[in-house]
Amino acid sequence: MRGLFHFEATWNAVKKRFAVRRWGGPEGGDSQTVPPELLESLPVMFLPALRDAETALAPGPRSRLGCAIAYHLAGAGLNPLVLERRGIAQAATSRAAGLLTRARANPCLLPLVRQTYEDLRMLEAESGDDLGVRRTGSLYVGASEPVLRAHRELMAAAVAQGEKILRISPVEARELVRWLHLDGDEEIFFMPEDAFVDGYALGSAYARAARRKGARILEDQSDSHW
Numbered sequence: 001m002r003g004l005f006h007f008e009a010t011w012n013a014v015k016k017r018f019a020v021r022r023w024g025g026p027e028g029g030d031s032q033t034v035p036p037e038l039l040e041s042l043p044v045m046f047l048p049a050l051r052d053a054e055t056a057l058a059p060g061p062r063s064r065l066g067c068a069i070a071y072h073l074a075g076a077g078l079n080p081l082v083l084e085r086r087g088i089a090q091a092a093t094s095r096a097a098g099l100l101t102r103a104r105a106n107p108c109l110l111p112l113v114r115q116t117y118e119d120l121r122m123l124e125a126e127s128g129d130d131l132g133v134r135r136t137g138s139l140y141v142g143a144s145e146p147v148l149r150a151h152r153e154l155m156a157a158a159v160a161q162g163e164k165i166l167r168i169s170p171v172e173a174r175e176l177v178r179w180l181h182l183d184g185d186e187e188i189f190f191m192p193e194d195a196f197v198d199g200y201a202l203g204s205a206y207a208r209a210a211r212r213k214g215a216r217i218l219e220d221q222s223d224s225h226w
């Protein structure tokens with residue numbers, strides 16, 4: 001059985017954000033044959049281009065994942081060009097705690113995280129480098145009502161997408177993390193397959209691998225007016 005789904009992102013210059021429209025069926029149609037809940041549940045994410053060739057490079061906090069995208073585009077046989085105004089992996093990526101958790105409130109992020117695990121395996125295999133991935137698992141410890149609610153929602157979403165989650169006791173948590181001080185009435189979830197990695201190491205590895213596959217990544221481009 002095959003289905004046809006459309007995902008359309010249009011830049012709204014006034015609101016300065018993307019308006020997203022999803023529909024099932026033929027081009028331009030607003031078919032009611034595909035339930036809106038199904039369309040909304042599809043994990044599709046639009047990553048805006050690093051720059052708009054017709055205007056200027058658009059600065060801002062928007063996530064771009066430039067080197068990872070270049071790695072995949074070059075792997076698909078294209079010749080991507082990344083224009084980086086400063087240096088690779090020196091912005092948010094270098095500040096990240098680097099937790100590659102599969103517990104994501106935004107369902108679009110889980111496929112990206114899963115892909116990152118797959119990429120880590122490939123990046124290490126292709127280069128022979130050890131990227132220092134630490135497969136420790138992650139703990140979600142909650143005591144107050146709002147945190148408990150948020151954690152339960154996160155965990156329910158992850159379980160629904162097939163992720164492994166264990167409910168453990170404070171004593172068991174202390175065995176995993178010796179320095180953890182707990183009162184004993186906390187609710188604790190353990191995601192045993194989670195890992196963390198240094199953001200700079202990962203971003204730079206993407207850049208090296210993308211270059212090896214033919215991508216061009218130019219740094220210090222703040223004065224460029226392409």
Ligand SMILES: Cc1cc2nc3c(=O)[nH]c(=O)nc-3n(C[C@H](O)[C@H](O)[C@H](O)COP(=O)(O)OP(=O)(O)OC[C@H]3O[C@@H](n4cnc5c(N)ncnc54)[C@H](O)[C@@H]3O)c2cc1C
Binds near residue numbers: 094099
């Ligand atoms: C304190 C902190 C902790 C975090 N912890 C985690 C975590 O544990 N787990 C997790 O998954 N995420 C975490 N994050 C989020 C994560 O760091 C980001 O989602 C990720 O680094 C985004 O990568 P990026 O390549 O899109 O952005 P960046 O690393 O910020 O890279 C964007 C790049 O674009 C360049 N740029 C911007 N504008 C222009 C322009 N006009 N022209 C040319 N170049 C431009 C910048 O110089 C920069 O190099 C954390 C973030 C912070 C700040």
